[in-house]
Amino acid sequence: MIAGFSGLTDPPSYSYEPIFYDVDYAGNELRAVALTLPFSRGRAQTDIEVIVAESKEARYTLTNDFMITLTGLMVVTGLLAISIALMAIHWGLAPLNAVSQALRQRSPNDLHALDDNAPKEILPLIQSINNLMQRMRRSIESTQQLNADVSHQLRTPISEIRALTEMSLKTPSQTPAHTSLREIQRIAEHASHTVKQLLKYAKTRSELIDTSHLEHVDLIAICHDACAQTAPNIYQKNQELAFDQYTAIPSILGDPIMLRWLVTNLIENASLHAGGSVVYEGVITVALATDSDKVTLTVSDDGTGVDEEQLPKLTERFFRHNKHFPGSGLGLAIVEQIATTHSARLYLGNRPQGGFEVTVAFPIA
Numbered sequence: 001m002i003a004g005f006s007g008l009t010d011p012p013s014y015s016y017e018p019i020f021y022d023v024d025y026a027g028n029e030l031r032a033v034a035l036t037l038p039f040s041r042g043r044a045q046t047d048i049e050v051i052v053a054e055s056k057e058a059r060y061t062l063t064n065d066f067m068i069t070l071t072g073l074m075v076v077t078g079l080l081a082i083s084i085a086l087m088a089i090h091w092g093l094a095p096l097n098a099v100s101q102a103l104r105q106r107s108p109n110d111l112h113a114l115d116d117n118a119p120k121e122i123l124p125l126i127q128s129i130n131n132l133m134q135r136m137r138r139s140i141e142s143t144q145q146l147n148a149d150v151s152h153q154l155r156t157p158i159s160e161i162r163a164l165t166e167m168s169l170k171t172p173s174q175t176p177a178h179t180s181l182r183e184i185q186r187i188a189e190h191a192s193h194t195v196k197q198l199l200k201y202a203k204t205r206s207e208l209i210d211t212s213h214l215e216h217v218d219l220i221a222i223c224h225d226a227c228a229q230t231a232p233n234i235y236q237k238n239q240e241l242a243f244d245q246y247t248a249i250p251s252i253l254g255d256p257i258m259l260r261w262l263v264t265n266l267i268e269n270a271s272l273h274a275g276g277s278v279v280y281e282g283v284i285t286v287a288l289a290t291d292s293d294k295v296t297l298t299v300s301d302d303g304t305g306v307d308e309e310q311l312p313k314l315t316e317r318f319f320r321h322n323k324h325f326p327g328s329g330l331g332l333a334i335v336e337q338i339a340t341t342h343s344a345r346l347y348l349g350n351r352p353q354g355g356f357e358v359t360v361a362f363p364i365a
Contacts, residue, residue, distance in 0.1 A: 005043040008032060008051050029056045054253040095122045111137040154195045162188040190328075197330040198260055201317075201337070214253040214342070216365055219295060220245055222256060223286050228262035234271055239280060241267070244287040249295055252362040254342045262338045264301035266358050272301075273322040274303030274356065282355075293364055300357035314348055335360070 005255040007026065011019040013035035019034045032053035039048045095118050102114060113130040165185040165256060227243050234241045267284055282302040289296045307313065310321045315336040316327035317358040333350070339346045339360050 002048075004051070008053055010034070010049070023053060025053065030054060031056055031059070031134055095119050096125075099126060103129075110138075147348070150198075154191070158188055158192045158195060162192060172258070194328040196331075197328040197334065199335050200265075201330050214255060216251040216258050217254040218251055219249055219259070219288055219362070220295060222259045222289060223263055223297070226260050226267060227286060228265045229260075229270070230264055234267070234284065237271060237279060237281070239271055240283040242285045244285060247290065249288050249290050250364045252295055252342070253365045254362070257303060258338045258341065262335050262360065263297070263299070265331045265335050269358075270299060270301040270303070270356070272325050274301035276304035276322060290364075293359045295364060296359055296361045298357055298359045300351060300355055303354075304356040305354065305356045306348075308350070311348055315346070 003129045005025070008030075009023050011021050011032075013019060014036065016036050016038075020030055021034070023030050030053040033053055034049060034051045036049065039046050060211045099114065099118070099122065110132045114126050116130070118125050118126055123320060162185060164189060165181045168181050223243055223245070227241055231241055262288065267286065270284045271280065274284070280301065280303050285298075285300050287300070289297045289298070306321055312361045313319050314321060315332045318330075320329040322339065335358070336346055342362055344360050346364045347361070349357060351357050
């Protein structure tokens with residue numbers, strides 16, 4: 001030893017090249033480098049070994065600081081990249097979200113075209129949706145027009161059959177032919193009623209109604225007209241018709257003709273089926289009431305009511321719960337369509353005191 005600390009151990013090998021190795025000194029881990037240098041003094045030749053060591057603590061601290069800094073930069077960069085990606089996705093999907101919201105908010109029966117004022121990237125999608133809606137609307141219109149044409153074409157021959165049978169039955173005779181004529185007359189009247197109901201059903205399809213053309217309607221006047229129209233047939237059957245309306249009723253947005261059909265169908269349905277297997281001879285009540293945000297129209301009777309199992313089927317087309325009297329099975333189906341067109345809710349149920357009632361809740365204009 002010429003100078004330094006004797007506790008530093010020699011390198012594991014001998015070389016004139018620098019040798020790096022780990023060494024333990026006084027309980028501390030050190031990193032050492034050994035360098036062997038040739039030395040001449042006079043004629044004497046010898047080697048000098050120089051060993052330099054430093055603690056690993058500074059290296060560990062530097063490494064930890066570097067890793068912490070690098071980790072922080074990676075986290076910040078990752079969060080920034082995720083934020084930018086989410087913002088880009090949000091901005092990129094904003095037009096699609098607008099289209100989706102527009103489709104969710106519109107009525108299920110609204111088949112009008114979407115606004116094509118959109119970015120060019122999604123314009124083909126909007127055009128495809130509009131083309132699909134247009135084809136669906138044309139298909140529905142074609143089907144409904146066919147139904148209306150068929151029903152209209154059937155009205156004339158059925159009316160002629162009814163007229164001929166009525167004229168033939170005026171002759172005082174009780175031959176078997178007269179019995180057949182009376183049966184033909186009954187069938188013709190049933191067919192005529194069914195054709196009329198089919199025409200109403202075709203004209204009240206909610207998919208084809210432009211709700212923007214609805215107007216402010218006075219339901220009191222509508223109910224008065226419907227009661228006046230159905231009263232003669234009601235009184236001929238020994239039935240009574242009552243219209244209860246004690247307070248002022250706000251107007252609603254609607255189509256007067258369709259609303260009159262709705263009230264008329266409800267009254268005729270009660271008149272025909274309230275008695276079950278026998279002819280009904282009670283009171284049919286039409287009532288109007290108002291609430292904070294709706295106007296309710298209720299048509300009720302004091303008859304036999306309807307089986308609870310059949311209530312969900314009453315609005316199905318051509319379903320008839322009362323087989324004892326003729327009917328088309330379209331009355332309540334037409335009522336449901338008109339209610340849907342007017343954004344109204346339809347409730348069917350038996351009365352606690354007996355009988356059946358139909359309630360239609362219209363939103364106030």
